[in-house]
Amino acid sequence: MSTDPTANGNDPHPAHVTTPPPSRSLPGSGEAHRHILVVLVLDRPGVLNRVASLMRARSFNIDSLAVSRTDKEHISRMTLTLHGDDVAVEQAAKQLYRLVDVLKVQDVTEDQVVEHELALVKVRASDGNRAEVIKIVELYKGSIVDISAESVIVEAHGTEAEIDALVALLRSYGIKELVRTGATVMLRGAGSIEEALKL
Amino acid sequence: MTMTRGDDPASVAGSATADAAGPAQARPRDRRSHVPGDGSATAAAVEQARKAMLHEVRSRKRTRIGADALMEALIAQGTDVLWSYPGGVILPIYDILGDYPEIRHILVRHEQGGAHAADGYARASGKVGVCMGTSGPGATNLVTGIATAQLDSVPMVAITGNVPNALIGKDAFQEIDITGITLPMTKHNYLVRNADDIPHVVAEAFYLASHGRPGPVHIDITKDALQQETTAEHPSLDDVIAGLPGFRPTLEGHPKQLKLAAKEVAAAQRPLILAGHGVLIADAVDELKAFAEKTQIPVAWTLLGIGAMDEEHPLAYGYMGMHGWKHVNRAIQSADLLIAIGMRFDDRVTGSVRTYAPYARIIHADIDPAEIGKNVAVEVPIVGDAKHVLGGLTRLVHEVDPATRADYVAELAEWRADSEGSSWHGSGAWKDGLLSADFVVERIGELTNHTATYVADVGQNQMWLARYTKFRRPNSHVSSGGLGTMGFAVPAAMGAALGNPDVETWAIAGDGGFQMTSQELMTLAADHIPVKIAVLDNHKLGMIRQWQEIIYAGNYHSSHLPGPDFVKLAEAYGIPAFRATKTDEVDAVIRAAQAVDGPALIWFEIAEEQNVFPMMPAGKGLSDLIETWGAPEE
Numbered sequence: 001m002s003t004d005p006t007a008n009g010n011d012p013h014p015a016h017v018t019t020p021p022p023s024r025s026l027p028g029s030g031e032a033h034r035h036i037l038v039v040l041v042l043d044r045p046g047v048l049n050r051v052a053s054l055m056r057a058r059s060f061n062i063d064s065l066a067v068s069r070t071d072k073e074h075i076s077r078m079t080l081t082l083h084g085d086d087v088a089v090e091q092a093a094k095q096l097y098r099l100v101d102v103l104k105v106q107d108v109t110e111d112q113v114v115e116h117e118l119a120l121v122k123v124r125a126s127d128g129n130r131a132e133v134i135k136i137v138e139l140y141k142g143s144i145v146d147i148s149a150e151s152v153i154v155e156a157h158g159t160e161a162e163i164d165a166l167v168a169l170l171r172s173y174g175i176k177e178l179v180r181t182g183a184t185v186m187l188r189g190a191g192s193i194e195e196a197l198k199l
Numbered sequence: 200m201t202m203t204r205g206d207d208p209a210s211v212a213g214s215a216t217a218d219a220a221g222p223a224q225a226r227p228r229d230r231r232s233h234v235p236g237d238g239s240a241t242a243a244a245v246e247q248a249r250k251a252m253l254h255e256v257r258s259r260k261r262t263r264i265g266a267d268a269l270m271e272a273l274i275a276q277g278t279d280v281l282w283s284y285p286g287g288v289i290l291p292i293y294d295i296l297g298d299y300p301e302i303r304h305i306l307v308r309h310e311q312g313g314a315h316a317a318d319g320y321a322r323a324s325g326k327v328g329v330c331m332g333t334s335g336p337g338a339t340n341l342v343t344g345i346a347t348a349q350l351d352s353v354p355m356v357a358i359t360g361n362v363p364n365a366l367i368g369k370d371a372f373q374e375i376d377i378t379g380i381t382l383p384m385t386k387h388n389y390l391v392r393n394a395d396d397i398p399h400v401v402a403e404a405f406y407l408a409s410h411g412r413p414g415p416v417h418i419d420i421t422k423d424a425l426q427q428e429t430t431a432e433h434p435s436l437d438d439v440i441a442g443l444p445g446f447r448p449t450l451e452g453h454p455k456q457l458k459l460a461a462k463e464v465a466a467a468q469r470p471l472i473l474a475g476h477g478v479l480i481a482d483a484v485d486e487l488k489a490f491a492e493k494t495q496i497p498v499a500w501t502l503l504g505i506g507a508m509d510e511e512h513p514l515a516y517g518y519m520g521m522h523g524w525k526h527v528n529r530a531i532q533s534a535d536l537l538i539a540i541g542m543r544f545d546d547r548v549t550g551s552v553r554t555y556a557p558y559a560r561i562i563h564a565d566i567d568p569a570e571i572g573k574n575v576a577v578e579v580p581i582v583g584d585a586k587h588v589l590g591g592l593t594r595l596v597h598e599v600d601p602a603t604r605a606d607y608v609a610e611l612a613e614w615r616a617d618s619e620g621s622s623w624h625g626s627g628a629w630k631d632g633l634l635s636a637d638f639v640v641e642r643i644g645e646l647t648n649h650t651a652t653y654v655a656d657v658g659q660n661q662m663w664l665a666r667y668t669k670f671r672r673p674n675s676h677v678s679s680g681g682l683g684t685m686g687f688a689v690p691a692a693m694g695a696a697l698g699n700p701d702v703e704t705w706a707i708a709g710d711g712g713f714q715m716t717s718q719e720l721m722t723l724a725a726d727h728i729p730v731k732i733a734v735l736d737n738h739k740l741g742m743i744r745q746w747q748e749i750i751y752a753g754n755y756h757s758s759h760l761p762g763p764d765f766v767k768l769a770e771a772y773g774i775p776a777f778r779a780t781k782t783d784e785v786d787a788v789i790r791a792a793q794a795v796d797g798p799a800l801i802w803f804e805i806a807e808e809q810n811v812f813p814m815m816p817a818g819k820g821l822s823d824l825i826e827t828w829g830a831p832e833e
Contacts, residue, residue, distance in 0.1 A: 097568065100387045100445055
């Protein structure tokens with residue numbers, strides 16, 4: 001069967017419409033980019049579960065999620081990174097707003113932000129190559145927070161990309177263990193997502 | 200205290216038959232006590248018993264416990280019917296339930312029936328429906344009903360008990376993480392472990408359920424919380440709103456968007472209004488009519504938008520979508536402007552989005568911002584409720600002279616005559632001598648003067664009802680649209696009958712759906728709830744059989760459905776029942792069922808292989824309708 005809208009002679013082309021029909025599919029670019037969402041929520045039982053459950057049910061893949069208290073009583077902040085095209089991410093934000101406990105969702109991907117993530121990496125390092133490892137870590141403004149005969153723990157912070165780069169370099173020495181907090185971000189300048197909340 | 204009668208089914212039947220001659224409307228419909236089987240009590244006797252009971256129980260000295268706080272909160276919210284089934288951990292509620300005769304407790308026969316009844320009650324009355332079950336299986340049995348309410352935006356509060364605080368998380372007897380289960384299918388949910396929290400949680404739950412886009416809210420209360428003594432007071436509405444800073448629904452459409460929309464309306468030559476459930480929920484039926492009349496734009500409706508416009512109105516055009524009218528789908532496919540109000544472009548409405556309404560610009564108004572741009576791209580989004588948006592738009596648009604739309608309207612009328620004149624419509628003579636389902640639902644509409652509440656089940660019966668019954672009153676049509684829950688009709692009709700007791704209530708079900716919840720026949724009998732049930736029996740899962748015929752090359756696996764003798768079944772419950780197998784018997788059995796005081800059932804043995812046409816196969820577009828017997832080549 002044809003999917004031509006004029007099939008069956010059902011749909012005479014309206015005479016006065018001269019432009020070709022617009023595409024009825026959603027206008028998203030279709031290109032997935034990394035987005036950073038800041039989500040302020042009421043600190044009530046189950047709120048993390050609600051956010052996580054919604055993202056899963058609506059097929060959005062969370063890359064990282066960092067949760068903490070804010071300076072305001074009863075309000076927590078989540079920093080959520082995910083991949084998707086602009087329309088998909090906007091839909092994710094709108095769906096988050098349907099949660100009663102969600103106060104504010106802001107996509108800060110295009111904004112000037114300070115982005116930081118903390119990583120701890122346990123790397124194989126012995127007398128033969130420890131100095132080399134330390135040199136690399138210093139280059140990335142990381143620090144060594146623990147040393148044993150066969151390994152060191154590297155503490156590093158920076159953007160996701162910076163940590164990715166350091167981890168890639170350390171991989172050649174052998175990574176025994178890796179933990180990352182996920183991105184946390186804050187707008188540069190005097191603007192404040194928290195202060196903008198109307199409670 | 201003594202009520203006039205026990206719940207002996209035989210006595211119910213006897214009374215029903217005896218009263219059958221009398222006028223159906225004469226029976227008192229006042230709220231009755233929680234004691235089942237009081238159906239034949241007169242209003243005066245009920246009132247007297249209720250007062251005596253109030254006096255007796257209110258003078259009883261005992262402490263106020265969490266369960267009392269719950270009942271007080273429900274009464275404060277205007278709850279007058281509670282659909283429920285007892286169980287271990289909610290016994291504290293049942294222990295004090297008798298102290299609150301303001302609430303009519305209906306003992307359902309399965310929790311799913313209770314949830315659907317609360318749903319039907321809410322849809323027919325516009326109030327919040329309330330159902331209750333115990334922990335574990337009682338709670339999971341409610342789940343299907345809660346999900347049905349969620350998909351159709353129905354205001355409902357579902358209450359469950361849970362095991363004592365100390366046993367939570369220990370896999371105790373009848374313990375399940377029910378708030379974990381209902382989390383993704385409710386508007387919000389709560390686990391209450393402390394009696395002092397009950398008043399605030401209940402007030403918040405009702406506020407959430409009924410404001411903004413409505414939906415079900417679930418409250419899970421541990422046995423401790425129900426039993427603890429409490430002095431917690433009920434919050435004011437201001438307190439409730441202040442406690443929900445993240446919940447501020449937008450009602451008024453943005454003035455800039457309304458202006459843009461008015462410009463689109465002025466420029467359009469082939470505009471069409473698509474009315475959804477939101478029009479009914481927002482009580483915007485008058486505003487819809489005013490807007491349509493001022494702009495002379497025809498109105499099409501979704502399944503749940505049925506009743507948003509009187510079908511006799513000259514601008515009422517018809518039901519859209521997968522089994523909608525061909526002329527309506529045709530109008531959508533050739534429109535240059537769609538004005539979508541309170542609907543969500545569900546896949547059953549659009550079919551393939553790629554080929555949907557290819558020439559139309561779209562104005563989409565919905566109270567839920569997440570619905571706009573979710574399924575289709577739109578040109579003018581408006582966030583707001585149907586009442587405010589339509590009111591605002593009507594003020595902005597210019598009055599249109601009907602003559603300027605003459606050609607368009609004439610073309611639509613021609614299409615309509617063509618599609619309504621198709622051979623399958625209302626013939627009642629489908630295949631020699633066999634009973635045709637469309638004829639049955641059409642006669643039910645006629646003989647009830649289109650004033651009843653008609654509750655559909657799911658499948659072919661639902662589509663026949665939507666197409667042929669002709670709805671003239673808002674909220675006269677109740678149907679599980681989003682979830683498509685078989686077994687919905689009888690229990691939801693039970694709720695609708697108490698939600699709007701001033702009109703007749705009809706449940707129209709297929710033999711498949713009816714058998715999923717037929718245990719509620721006993722509830723109807725015991726509580727004397729006057730639902731008239733039409734079972735359209737084709738000994739088939741009709742819609743499944745139709746798909747198998749058309750899409751699965753006639754491989755009829757598991758769609759043949761032998762059933763019981765439905766007359767005997769109803770009579771076993773004490774419900775008068777009738778049977779019709781021929782066209783000329785239809786009116787008589789409908790009238791006989793109407794004459795019964797209380798519930799009645801009609802067994803319509805319809806043609807076994809009748810299909811609902813037209814049909815848009817899943818994944819295809821609105822222009823790809825199958826219209827005739829037998830499938831065209833794929």
